[in-house]
Amino acid sequence: MKSTANKQPRLLPDVSLPEGKQRTQGSLWTPEELLVTLAAYLEMLRLEQRGEAYSKAEHRRKLLEGVLLGRTAASVEFRMQNISAVLLSIGQPYLKGYAPARNVGAKVIAQILEFLAELDPELPIELRRQAPAPTVPPPGNPHPKKREVTLSTYERDxxxxxxxxxxxxxxxxxxxxxxxxxxxxxxxxxxxxxxxxxxxxxxxxxxxxxxxxxxxxxxxxxxxxxxxxxxxxxxxxxxxxxxx
Ligand SMILES: [Zn+2]
Ligand SMILES: [Zn+2]
Structure with missing residues (x-):
């Protein structure tokens, strides 16, 4: 049981979801799962930055009882740590409570960035700026590739x-x-x-x-x-x- 109580300075060893390993189709996270996890993460981050109290366990419980039904607590923790790692890698603040997980696969990083962007349309411009802005005009792309994204959104009345x-x-x-x-x-x-x-x-x-x-x-x-x-x-x- 990983709980919020244990204070491990670096990473929680996560044996449940080693990123290097091929996972079965069934265990791949859906866009919706990643989105709600990101949303919960960003909400906690907002609270932390405001200096307000929040409960990791409570957020996790809500996720596990909702969209992440059937996932393990450990896999949610690991995703949270993935998100920390991505935020850290692009110089953004991250939740101290989730030590950045090492060994985040490039695909997972890209996916997290992509869905950070989906969740927060303005964010990617900042987030994707991993290197300093170029000093000469970049060529860009005259014919950007079309990309299919499966995304769950919310029905609005x-x-x-x-x-x-x-x-x-x-x-x-x-x-x-x-x-x-x-x-x-x-x-x-x-x-x-x-x-x-x-x-x-x-x-x-x-x-x-x-x-x-x-x-x-x-x-x-x-x-x-x-x-x-x-x-x-x-x-x-x-x-x-x-x-x-
Ligand atoms: Zn709004
Ligand atoms: Zn106004």
Whole structure:
């Protein structure tokens, strides 16, 4: 049993999932499994960076009772350590509680980066910058290859989107400014953001959604003030719906 209690400075030896070994088809992680694990990891990272308490065991339990049903606790731990290793390798902060696992296969690294990108569309630009930015313009690729990605996403209720946009009346529920432009249909352009992410089991309800401008939206996901914004939006929505 690996628990959060044991403090091993380096790696937890993981005998259950040696990356070098060929695994059977059935044990390959699906995109959804990796996504929810990443989401849980990033949530814990956010809490750690905020200095707030969180429970690794609790997050793990939620994963194992949900999408990762049937996986072992050890395999979840190992994935978490893989994620630490990837974040470390690209100079990003990682959870100290998950010592970066060595021997992460190149494929697994690529997969984690790819799904970090899926989860966090803005992240890859930063994340993929493993080397300093080139000083001469790179050639790029005139014909980027098309890539098939199987991805599970969450169904969103269009009525919730419509309701929340109508509630905002064209004014960002985060910064209070007018939507920056009109969409092609002539409506003020705002984006409906889930304050508690769907990937973290946040509900798709008006009480968990805010119509915010693209700037605020990006900042809510990727800015230094992301935690602060989340708190503000939570307070805003609580005030809106608890008063009645
Ligand atoms: Zn805004
Ligand atoms: Zn969002």
């Amino acid at each position: 269009p009525e919730v989107v419509a309701f929340v946009l109508n509630r905002a009346q064209g004014i960002c529920e985060c910064c209070g400014r007018n939507a920056p432009f009109l969409s092609k249909n002539g409506q003020p352009f705002l984006e409906v953001h889930h304050v508690e992410a769907l990937a973290l089991d946040g509900p798709d309800t008006p009480q968990n959604c805010a119509a915010i401008c693209p700037n605020c939206h990006q900042e809510a996901h990727y800015g230094m003030r992301s935690a602060e914004i989340q708190r503000e939006l939570q307070e805003f929505l609580a005030a809106l719906y608890n008063q009645s």
